[in-house]
Amino acid sequence: MGNPIKIIKNGIIDENPTFVQVIGMCPTLAVTSSAINGIGMGLSTAAVLICSNIFISLLRKVIPDKVRIPSFIVVIATFVTIIQFMLQAYLPALNDSLGLYIPLIVVNCIILGRAEGFASKNSPLDSAFDGIGNGLGFTIALAAIGLVREFIGSGTLFSYPVMPEAFPHTLLFVMAPGAFFTLGCMMALLNHLKNKKKSA
Amino acid sequence: MNEIIKPSAILLIITAVAAMLLGVVSETTKEAIAAQSAKTEQAAMEAVLPGEGLEFETLLDTANGDAPDGTISKVSKATANGELFGYVITTNPSGFSGAVVTMVGIDAEGVITGLRVLSHAETPGLGALATDPSFYEQFAGKSGKVAVTKDGGEIQAITSATITSRAVSSGATEALDWIAANGGAN
Numbered sequence: 001m002g003n004p005i006k007i008i009k010n011g012i013i014d015e016n017p018t019f020v021q022v023i024g025m026c027p028t029l030a031v032t033s034s035a036i037n038g039i040g041m042g043l044s045t046a047a048v049l050i051c052s053n054i055f056i057s058l059l060r061k062v063i064p065d066k067v068r069i070p071s072f073i074v075v076i077a078t079f080v081t082i083i084q085f086m087l088q089a090y091l092p093a094l095n096d097s098l099g100l101y102i103p104l105i106v107v108n109c110i111i112l113g114r115a116e117g118f119a120s121k122n123s124p125l126d127s128a129f130d131g132i133g134n135g136l137g138f139t140i141a142l143a144a145i146g147l148v149r150e151f152i153g154s155g156t157l158f159s160y161p162v163m164p165e166a167f168p169h170t171l172l173f174v175m176a177p178g179a180f181f182t183l184g185c186m187m188a189l190l191n192h193l194k195n196k197k198k199s200a
Numbered sequence: 201m202n203e204i205i206k207p208s209a210i211l212l213i214i215t216a217v218a219a220m221l222l223g224v225v226s227e228t229t230k231e232a233i234a235a236q237s238a239k240t241e242q243a244a245m246e247a248v249l250p251g252e253g254l255e256f257e258t259l260l261d262t263a264n265g266d267a268p269d270g271t272i273s274k275v276s277k278a279t280a281n282g283e284l285f286g287y288v289i290t291t292n293p294s295g296f297s298g299a300v301v302t303m304v305g306i307d308a309e310g311v312i313t314g315l316r317v318l319s320h321a322e323t324p325g326l327g328a329l330a331t332d333p334s335f336y337e338q339f340a341g342k343s344g345k346v347a348v349t350k351d352g353g354e355i356q357a358i359t360s361a362t363i364t365s366r367a368v369s370s371g372a373t374e375a376l377d378w379i380a381a382n383g384g385a386n
Contacts, residue, residue: 064207089232174325
C-alpha cells in the first residue's frame with residue numbers, strides 16, 4: 001500500500017494529467033472558456049475517475065485480460081450516465097453549460113489511462129487516492145486555464161466583472177485559439193520553473 | 201473453448217449489472233428531470249408574457265408529435281379569465297451554428313411583450329451574447345416585422361454577431377407572422 005499523500009501529490013503535481021501527461025486535451029481546450037465551466041468539467045471528471053478507479057480496481061482480478069478494455073468502457077460509461085442524470089435532475093444550470101461535454105467524459109483518455117495504468121494494478125484504496133489526485137490535478141489545470149481565458153477574453157472572474165468598462169475584451173481568448181495559446185504559455189512557464197528548480 | 205466462454209460470460213455479467221444500475225437511476229431521476237425542464241419552461245414563459253392568473257393552452261407542440269410550422273416548435277395560447285391574453289411561441293431559426301431556440305411572448309394586440317433565447321450553440325463572447333438583457337430587451341414593444349438596423353429594422357445587432365442577431369429577429373418575425381396568419385390577434 002502506497003502513501004496516500006504521495007499518490008495524491010503525484011496526480012496533482014508530478015504527473016499532472018494536463019500539464020505533464022498531456023492527456024484529456026479535448027475537454028481541456030473545449031470547455032475552459034470560463035473558470036466556472038473549467039471547475040465544473042474538472043469536478044465531474046474527477047467524480048467519474050474516482051468511482052471508475054475504485055470499481056476497476058475491485059474487479060481487476062475478475063476481469064480477464066482479453067476483455068478488459070470493453071469492461072473498463074462499460075464501467076466508465078455507466079458512471080458518466082449516472083452523473084449526467086444527476087446533473088439534469090439536481091444541477092440543471094451546470095448541466096446546461098457543460099451539456100455536450102458530459103458524454104465526452106466516457107472517451108476522456110485520463111479515465112481510461114488511469115484505469116489501464118493504475119487501477120488495474122493497484123488496490124482499491126490506492127486507486128481511489130490516484131483518482132482524487134488526478135481528478136484534482138485536472139480540475140486545477142482547467143480552472144487555471146479558464147481563469148486566464150475568462151479574464152483576458154471577457155474581463156470577468158467567475159462571471160463577476162473585475163475590470164473597468166474600458167478594458168478591451170480580447171475575444172480570441174474565449175474562442176478555440178485562445179485555449180491553445182493559454183495552454184502552451186502555461187506549460188512553458190511550468191517547465192521553466194521545473195528546470196530552474198532542477199538546476200538550482 | 202473455455203477461453204472464449206469465460207471472458208464472454210464475465211463481460212455479459214458486467215454489462216447486465218451496468219444496465220440494471222442505469223435502469224434504477226433513470227427511474228429515480230426521471231421525475232426530477234421532468235420537473236426541472238417544466239420549471240425552466242414555466243419561468244421562461246412568465247418572463248416573456250408577464251401577467252396575472254394566466255392559463256396556458258398548448259396549440260402546437262413538436263414534443264407531442266405535432267409537425268413543426270416553419271421553424272415553430274411550440275405555440276401556447278394564454279387566457280386570463282376566459283379572455284385572450286396573448287401567445288407564447290417557440291421558434292428555432294438557424295444561427296451561426298445550429299438552431300437558436302427563441303421564445304417570444306406576444307399580447308392580444310400582436311405586440312411582443314418579451315423574448316428570450318432558450319438555448320443555442322453560438323460563439324461564446326459573440327453570438328452567445330443573445331442571452332444578454334441588453335440585446336433581448338430591445339424586442340419588447342415591437343410588432344409587424346422585426347429586423348436588425350442593417351436590414352432597415354430597429355434592432356441593434358450584437359457587435360460581430362449579425363448572423364445571430366438576424367436569426368433571433370427572424371424568429372420574432374416568424375412568431376408575429378404566425379399570429380397574423382392564424383388570426384389570433386385582432
